[in-house]
Amino acid sequence: MMRYRSYLITFLSICIVFGAWEIAGRIPVSYAFPTFTETIAAFWALLIKGTLFVAYFETLKPLVVGVLISAFVGIGIGLAIGLSRMSDWLLSPIFVVMQTAPLAALIPLLIMIYGIGLTSKVAVVLIMAMPVIVLNTGSAVSNTPASMVEMARSFQGSKRDIIFKIILPAASPIIFAGLRLGVSAGFIGAVLAELKITPTGVGDIITFSRSIADYPSMYAAIMSIILLAVIFLQVLERMEILLFKGRGRGHASEE
Amino acid sequence: MSNNTCDISNDNYAVTVRNVYKSYGDVKALKDLSLDFPRGQLTSLLGPSGCGKTTLLKIIAGLLPADSGEITVNGHPVTGPGPDRAFVFQDFALLPWATVLRNVAFGLELRGVSKSEREAIAEKYIADVGLCGFENSHPHELSGGMRQRVGLARALSVDAQVMLLDEPFAAVDEQTRRKFQEDLLNLVKHENKTFIFVTHSIEEAVYVSDQVAILLPRPSRVSEIIKPEGFRHKDADSIRRDPEYLDIVDRIWSSLRTYVE
Numbered sequence: 001m002m003r004y005r006s007y008l009i010t011f012l013s014i015c016i017v018f019g020a021w022e023i024a025g026r027i028p029v030s031y032a033f034p035t036f037t038e039t040i041a042a043f044w045a046l047l048i049k050g051t052l053f054v055a056y057f058e059t060l061k062p063l064v065v066g067v068l069i070s071a072f073v074g075i076g077i078g079l080a081i082g083l084s085r086m087s088d089w090l091l092s093p094i095f096v097v098m099q100t101a102p103l104a105a106l107i108p109l110l111i112m113i114y115g116i117g118l119t120s121k122v123a124v125v126l127i128m129a130m131p132v133i134v135l136n137t138g139s140a141v142s143n144t145p146a147s148m149v150e151m152a153r154s155f156q157g158s159k160r161d162i163i164f165k166i167i168l169p170a171a172s173p174i175i176f177a178g179l180r181l182g183v184s185a186g187f188i189g190a191v192l193a194e195l196k197i198t199p200t201g202v203g204d205i206i207t208f209s210r211s212i213a214d215y216p217s218m219y220a221a222i223m224s225i226i227l228l229a230v231i232f233l234q235v236l237e238r239m240e241i242l243l244f245k246g247r248g249r250g251h252a253s254e255e
Numbered sequence: 256m257s258n259n260t261c262d263i264s265n266d267n268y269a270v271t272v273r274n275v276y277k278s279y280g281d282v283k284a285l286k287d288l289s290l291d292f293p294r295g296q297l298t299s300l301l302g303p304s305g306c307g308k309t310t311l312l313k314i315i316a317g318l319l320p321a322d323s324g325e326i327t328v329n330g331h332p333v334t335g336p337g338p339d340r341a342f343v344f345q346d347f348a349l350l351p352w353a354t355v356l357r358n359v360a361f362g363l364e365l366r367g368v369s370k371s372e373r374e375a376i377a378e379k380y381i382a383d384v385g386l387c388g389f390e391n392s393h394p395h396e397l398s399g400g401m402r403q404r405v406g407l408a409r410a411l412s413v414d415a416q417v418m419l420l421d422e423p424f425a426a427v428d429e430q431t432r433r434k435f436q437e438d439l440l441n442l443v444k445h446e447n448k449t450f451i452f453v454t455h456s457i458e459e460a461v462y463v464s465d466q467v468a469i470l471l472p473r474p475s476r477v478s479e480i481i482k483p484e485g486f487r488h489k490d491a492d493s494i495r496r497d498p499e500y501l502d503i504v505d506r507i508w509s510s511l512r513t514y515v516e
Binding site: 150154 | 313316317318336337338340341342344345346348350352361362364365366413
């Protein structure tokens with residue numbers, strides 16, 4: 001019953017937002033602002049023609065590469081930051097700066113260094129996704145319950161055992177939360193890269209539609225990004241619940 | 256000749272602590288502390304909070320280094336954690352993501368015992384502490400008392416001669432605590448192990464101990480050693496009514512009360 005009601009309320013909230021959109025489009029607020037129904041029609045057209053799939057194949061490339069690098073390297077660096085004070089002092093500031101840097105302003109610099117290809121776009125995704133993964137992992141690792149580490153030491157656990165059997169499993173829910181934030185930041189980065197570096201993929205649909213004043217298509221592309229991000233985050237959240245429910249089944253350290 | 260005296264002390268004492276100093280920055284935690292722990296007996300470290308009793312226990316465990324002084328276990332100087340000691344933690348220190356079975360076997364797992372062997376040993380101790388049927392439960396499904404039984408089983412399963420217990424019953428309810436104390440008496444009687452037991456409860460210390468070392472704070476030193484011997488042979492129920500037991504509790508309280516704000 002409760003579950004049913006929560007779905008109902010979510011549905012209601014979606015209806016209100018889309019309803020307001022429809023009304024705003026009909027007034028119209030601006031010539032460049034299409035109605036919800038026009039946008040859906042354009043979305044459908046893009047879907048049927050296959051334009052969206054082709055576009056996402058391009059957009060997802062820097063996203064997937066960037067997020068994968070961020071995850072592996074980010075968790076590694078976060079682990080180092082959480083384990084040793086030296087690397088905390090050495091590395092943390094870099095990621096704090098990365099997180100607060102005005103990315104759009106840095107893009108010309110990235111283009112100068114890496115050109116206008118995939119590398120620059122991956123770099124943008126990295127700058128967006130990596131800091132939150134690193135900083136979350138770092139704080140999760142340094143907040144491992146002291147008595148659990150002491151316990152492992154008292155039973156003569158090796159440094160390696162302590163990291164893989166105590167610290168990482170204990171930190172994994174927070175690491176995972178960081179990963180989720182990193183992925184959503186990566187989405188923003190991937191689209192930003194396509195708008196600011198070279199228009200490919202979804203960024204191309206947005207730029208091109210705007211240039212020919214096909215606003216419904218432009219908004220349909222924007223909507224598709226949000227939709228995909230929401231779906232992706234939902235999947236990650238489900239995975240998280242599955243992994244950490246009861247804190248254990250199928251856990252990385254479980255043999 | 257000196258070898259000879261050494262051997263004698265080794266036979267009587269499982270653990271010796273000689274002139275140990277320990278400071279945290281400017282705070283002196285332990286000052287010139289010496290104490291012997293008779294083999295096969297339970298010694299309590301009793302004192303008000305901040306008296307360094309847990310620090311001393313962790314130094315014996317090899318988890319903390321002493322600034323100076325010598326600690327030996329079975330005649331061997333302590334340089335770090337060793338297979339001759341097992342620790343029971345106040346907050347249980349269980350792995351929340353692991354089952355009771357894996358938690359109990361975890362000490363053996365870290366010591367590199369094969370999976371089938373360590374699980375067989377763990378099964379035995381799970382039964383010993385009365386947790387049969389809970390092998391596949393997770394800690395969050397157990398009560399506080401049951402969780403500490405898991406912690407105790409884990410420490411017992413590595414078969415160390417010296418058991419170090421850091422306020423093990425502080426986080427369990429009063430009824431469970433009493434049951435634990437009775438179980439502990441049985442354990443001391445039947446397992447041929449030396450127990451070092453940190454507590455801040457006077458009644459608990461007198462009830463379970465062969466020897467109570469009273470530590471006074473800032474900096475910590477041993478102010479008194481009391482050996483409650485008269486009622487040790489009595490059964491668990493009548494100890495709490497024994498006049499000697501009550502006398503000792505009173506005596507300890509009168510010497511500690513000045514240190515309580």
